[in-house]
Amino acid sequence: MFNQIFTIANRIIYQLIRDRRTMVLLVAVPLVIASIVGVSIPEKQMLDYIAPAVLAVLILFFGFLLTGISFLRERSQGTLERLMASPVSKLDIVGGYLLGFLLFAVLQTMILFFYLIYVLNVSFHGELWQIIVFEIIIGILAVCLGIFISVFARNEFQMVQFIPLIILPQMFLCGLLWPVEQMPEYLQWIARFLPLTYGVDGIRALMLQGQGLLDIGKEIGVLAGYAAGLMILASLTLRRGASA
Amino acid sequence: MAKRQAATAAVEVDKASFSYKNIKAIDELTLQVPRGISFGLLGPNGAGKTTLIRMLVGLLKPKSGSIRILGQTPSRQTAHLIGYMPQLPSLYTELSVIQNVNFFARVYQMNDKRQRAKRVEEVIRLVDLWQRRQDSVMKLSGGMKQRVSLACAIVHQPPLLFLDEPTVGLDPELRFTFWEHFADLTHQGTTLIVSSHTMDDAAHCDRLIFMRGGGVIAQGTPNELRKATGKADANLEDAFLYYIHREDKSV
Numbered sequence: 001m002f003n004q005i006f007t008i009a010n011r012i013i014y015q016l017i018r019d020r021r022t023m024v025l026l027v028a029v030p031l032v033i034a035s036i037v038g039v040s041i042p043e044k045q046m047l048d049y050i051a052p053a054v055l056a057v058l059i060l061f062f063g064f065l066l067t068g069i070s071f072l073r074e075r076s077q078g079t080l081e082r083l084m085a086s087p088v089s090k091l092d093i094v095g096g097y098l099l100g101f102l103l104f105a106v107l108q109t110m111i112l113f114f115y116l117i118y119v120l121n122v123s124f125h126g127e128l129w130q131i132i133v134f135e136i137i138i139g140i141l142a143v144c145l146g147i148f149i150s151v152f153a154r155n156e157f158q159m160v161q162f163i164p165l166i167i168l169p170q171m172f173l174c175g176l177l178w179p180v181e182q183m184p185e186y187l188q189w190i191a192r193f194l195p196l197t198y199g200v201d202g203i204r205a206l207m208l209q210g211q212g213l214l215d216i217g218k219e220i221g222v223l224a225g226y227a228a229g230l231m232i233l234a235s236l237t238l239r240r241g242a243s244a
Numbered sequence: 245m246a247k248r249q250a251a252t253a254a255v256e257v258d259k260a261s262f263s264y265k266n267i268k269a270i271d272e273l274t275l276q277v278p279r280g281i282s283f284g285l286l287g288p289n290g291a292g293k294t295t296l297i298r299m300l301v302g303l304l305k306p307k308s309g310s311i312r313i314l315g316q317t318p319s320r321q322t323a324h325l326i327g328y329m330p331q332l333p334s335l336y337t338e339l340s341v342i343q344n345v346n347f348f349a350r351v352y353q354m355n356d357k358r359q360r361a362k363r364v365e366e367v368i369r370l371v372d373l374w375q376r377r378q379d380s381v382m383k384l385s386g387g388m389k390q391r392v393s394l395a396c397a398i399v400h401q402p403p404l405l406f407l408d409e410p411t412v413g414l415d416p417e418l419r420f421t422f423w424e425h426f427a428d429l430t431h432q433g434t435t436l437i438v439s440s441h442t443m444d445d446a447a448h449c450d451r452l453i454f455m456r457g458g459g460v461i462a463q464g465t466p467n468e469l470r471k472a473t474g475k476a477d478a479n480l481e482d483a484f485l486y487y488i489h490r491e492d493k494s495v
Binding site for chain 2 (some may be wrong): 003004007011014017018038077078081082083084085087088089132164
C-alpha cells in the first residue's frame with residue numbers, strides 16, 4: 001500500500017517540478033503577499049498579530065487550489081479513470097496526493113516562516129518544528145478539501161470560482177484582520193464552524209504566546225476532525241465499480 | 245486446475261444491463277470471448293461500446309446480470325490482469341514519455357527496478373518513441389500520444405487488453421502500425437477487446453460483434469458476417485447495414 005502511495009506522491013512531485021513556472025509562482029506568490037502585508041502594516045504589534053494568520057491562510061489557500069486543480073485535471077484528462085481501473089486503491093490515491101502536496105506545503109511554510117521572522121521581523125516565541133507540524137495539519141485539510149470540491153467542478157474556470165465561496169468567507173471570519181470575539185454574535189457563531197478559525201487560533205498560540213502543540217489540543221482536534229471527514233467524503237467520490 | 249483455467253473464456257457476459265439514470269446503455273447483453281484472439285466491438289456512437297468496456301474493466305457495475313473476466317468478477321484484485329487504454333489518451337501531459345510509462349509500470353506493481361527499466365524501454369521502442377522519450381507528452385502529436393497511451397496499457401504484459409477506440413484520429417499508416425502491434429500481442433497469447441466504429445478496424449479482428457442500442461445484433465468472424473448478406477462483394481459496412489435493416493424489419 002505504501003509503495004503505491006509513494007508512487008503517486010512521486011509522480012505529483014515530478015509533475016510540479018517539471019512545470020517550472022508553477023514552481024516559481026509557488027515560492028514567489030506567498031512572498032509577494034507576505035511583503036505586501038509587511039509593508040502595508042506599519043505598526044509592529046498589528047503585524048505580529050496578522051502575520052501568523054497569513055501563514056495559515058496561505059497554506060490553506062494554495063493547498064486547496066493546487067490539489068483542486070490537479071485533481072480536476074486527473075478527472076477531466078481521464079487519468080483518474082485509468083488509475084481506478086488499475087490495482088491502486090482510493091486510499092492510495094488520496095494518500096499519494098496528501099504526501100505529494102504536503103511536501104510543497106512544508107516547503108512553502110518554511111520559506112514563508114523565515115521570511116516573516118528574518119525579513120519582516122515578526123515576533124516569534126515558539127518552536128519551528130511545532131509550527132511545521134501544525135501547518136501540515138492545515139495542509140492535510142486543504143488537500144482533502146481540494147479533492148472533495150473538485151468533484152463539483154467540470155473545468156479549471158469553475159474550480160477557481162470555488163475560491164470566493166470556500167476560502168474567502170473563511171479568510172474574513174477566521175480572525176485574520178479582526179478578532180473573532182469582536183465580531184457580531186451571529187458571525188462569531190458562523191466562525192466557530194469554519195476550520196480556518198481554528199487554524200489561525202492555533203498558529204497564533206504557537207507563534208505569539210509560545211504555547212506548544214499540547215496546549216492547542218482543541219484546535220488540532222477540530223482541524224483533524226474536519227480533515228478526516230473531508231478525507232472520507234473525498235474517498236467516497238472515488239468509486240470503483242460505481243453503478244451509475 | 246490448469247486445464248479448467250485454460251477452458252475459461254477471457255470474457256463472459258451474461259444478460260448484463262446498465263443504465264445512466266433513465267437511459268439504457270447496455271440491455272441484457274450476453275457475450276463470450278475466447279482467449280488469445282482480437283475481438284471487436286463495432287457500432288455507431290452511442291451503441292454502448294464504451295459503457296461495456298468500462299463494465300468489463302470494473303469501473304461500472306452491471307445493474308443486473310453478471311460479468312467475468314478470466315473466470316473472475318472484475319475488481320481491484322483482477323486489475324493487474326488487464327490493460328486498459330481509454331478513449332482519451334489519459335496521460336500526464338507535464339511528464340515525459342518515459343515518466344508516464346514508468347509511472348504506470350509502478351502502478352501495476354512492477355517493483356524490480358532493473359526489470360521495470362528494461363520493460364519500459366522495450367515498450368517505448370515498440371511504439372517507436374524511444375528518440376522522444378524525454379519529451380513532455382504535451383509536446384507530442386495526437387498520434388504519438390495514442391502510442392504512449394498504448395505503451396502505458398501494455399507495459400505490465402496483461403493477458404487481457406481493453407482498447408477503447410484506439411485508432412481514432414490516427415492516419416492510415418499509423419493505424420496499420422497499431423494493428424501490427426495488436427497482431428503481435430494476440431500471437432503472444434494476449435486477448436484483445438477493441439471497440440471501434442470504423443469498419444476498417446473491424447476487418448482486422450478475429451471475431452466481432454455488431455452493437456446497437458446497448459445490445460448485440462450480430463456476431464461472428466468478419467467473413468461470416470460478410471457472407472450473411474448474400475452478396476459476394478459485400479464489405480463489413482454492407483454487413484452492418486444488412487443486420488440493422490434486418491433488426492428494424494423484425495421490430
